[in-house]
Amino acid sequence: MPEESEQPEEKSEQAAGRAAAIAEGSSPEQSEQSEQSEQSAEQAERSMRAAHRPSMAAAGPYGHPIHPMLVTIPIGAFVATLAFDIASVLIEGRAYGRPAVWLSLIGIVGGLVASLFGFVDYRRLTKGTRAHAVATRHMILMDVVLICFVVGFFVRRADSNYYLYGTPKIALALSVVGVGIMLIGGWLGGKLAYSYGSRVADESDQIKAHSLSAPSTD
Numbered sequence: 001m002p003e004e005s006e007q008p009e010e011k012s013e014q015a016a017g018r019a020a021a022i023a024e025g026s027s028p029e030q031s032e033q034s035e036q037s038e039q040s041a042e043q044a045e046r047s048m049r050a051a052h053r054p055s056m057a058a059a060g061p062y063g064h065p066i067h068p069m070l071v072t073i074p075i076g077a078f079v080a081t082l083a084f085d086i087a088s089v090l091i092e093g094r095a096y097g098r099p100a101v102w103l104s105l106i107g108i109v110g111g112l113v114a115s116l117f118g119f120v121d122y123r124r125l126t127k128g129t130r131a132h133a134v135a136t137r138h139m140i141l142m143d144v145v146l147i148c149f150v151v152g153f154f155v156r157r158a159d160s161n162y163y164l165y166g167t168p169k170i171a172l173a174l175s176v177v178g179v180g181i182m183l184i185g186g187w188l189g190g191k192l193a194y195s196y197g198s199r200v201a202d203e204s205d206q207i208k209a210h211s212l213s214a215p216s217t218d
């Protein structure tokens with residue numbers, strides 16, 4: 001957001017603040033420093049409150065983000081793909097390669113849809129903050145996960161005997177790498193939600209649900 005230009009009243013307020021600081025015994029530099037830290041605390045509060053709210057209705061209402069609901073589909077499907085890939089090379093019969101193809105496709109489509117909603121929440125985060133940097137890393141890692149499974153899908157399709165001889169080794173390796181990166185990306189997603197509070201309700205709203213005197217109506 002562009003900085004507002006300094007108004008004459010603001011300048012006189014600052015001068016009065018400096019005079020008060022001198023009267024209190026602190027130097028003008030000290031008073032300027034405390035003013036700056038007050039401003040940065042206000043900025044952080046504004047950015048955090050903005051991150052609590054959806055940037056558009058499609059992202060889900062306040063307190064009910066859609067992205068965390070949708071991510072269960074790619075996470076479940078990709079982990080199941082890896083399980084079937086491993087079964088396809090270990091268990092006699094090797095027919096487990098076939099469900100792995102469909103599971104990976106479900107994960108890819110689910111992941112693309114979930115990513116759209118994640119991106120909408122990402123736009124709510126203020127550039128230059130730690131939350132924004134972690135979200136950027138989360139986005140990049142999850143995109144790499146999707147690329148692993150998309151490439152793996154085409155490798156499976158190119159091998160017409162995959163359901164007879166098990167998942168091709170390259171596709172199996174891509175599933176291992178994809179799920180591994182997903183664990184790291186998912187950890188960062190959890191950090192965004194549970195440590196940095198992206199799309200959680202304000203504490204003043206959360207506390208109502210813990211009050212005995214004002215039981216929630218929902």
Ligand code: HEM
Nearest residue numbers: 067068071111115118119121122139142189190192198199
């Ligand atoms: C396959 C793709 C993705 C998966 C599996 C995924 C997974 C996750 C997980 C597990 C969380 C923690 C939420 C919870 O534990 O309930 C999360 C949060 C989050 N993710 Fe993703 N994510 C994906 C793609 C993306 C993309 C592309 C973005 C865009 C930058 C993104 C942005 C976010 C944000 C901002 C949060 C914090 C919660 C929120 O604001 O909704 N995600 N994600």
